[in-house]
């Protein structure tokens with residue numbers, strides 16, 4: 296049986312870790328779709344382009360392949376996240392990345408995809424949909440701890456402002472805004488550690504499959 300699991304939610308909600316562990320548990324391939332938008336933003340900047348230039352960003356998005364979404368440390372920075380969220384507002388970029396994501400979701404046996412629009416646009420028929428969230432303060436605190444542990448020098452208030460700006464942009468854009476799909480189950484991880492959050496996610500998937 297094919298099991299498609301859609302995991303959406305805002306930055307640092309825990310969705311990436313949950314998606315990776317669900318993939319491991321069910322033996323499914325996993326695509327972190329945020330990496331696609333990050334790769335577009337980073338490549339565009341490296342080529343000297345502007346994040347506001349939809350035609351140039353769309354061109355970069357069309358030329359992406361699987362090798363561009365590997366574990367490249369340049370894609371995990373705050374700047375890459377910011378660039379991603381800006382190019383992600385261009386409808387041309389989203390259209391250029393649609394086929395790749397839908398082909399990934401259509402693999403025999405199924406797949407786990409995490410992002411902002413998996414349950415609404417990429418895989419609206421997925422049987423298992425989660426919308427993972429937590430308060431901005433808790434998400435900023437998680438991201439701040441991760442980044443400072445890796446040696447980045449960033450203040451908590453800047454981190455919180457960053458998270459809030461990204462939430463507003465992702466939820467407020469016209470093209471595929473971040474929104475909980477009607478049939479997605481809300482998982483609020485504000486007061487949960489990662490083990491409890493993963494257990495809750497697995498129960499939601501078990502109830503849906």
Ligand code: C5P
Nearest residue numbers: 306328329332379380383410411412465
């Ligand atoms: O999840 P991550 O923080 O890596 O995503 C970076 C940015 O990419 C998000 O802020 C969002 O603007 C964009 N994105 C998107 N749709 C997705 C995944 C990510 O618009 N499915």
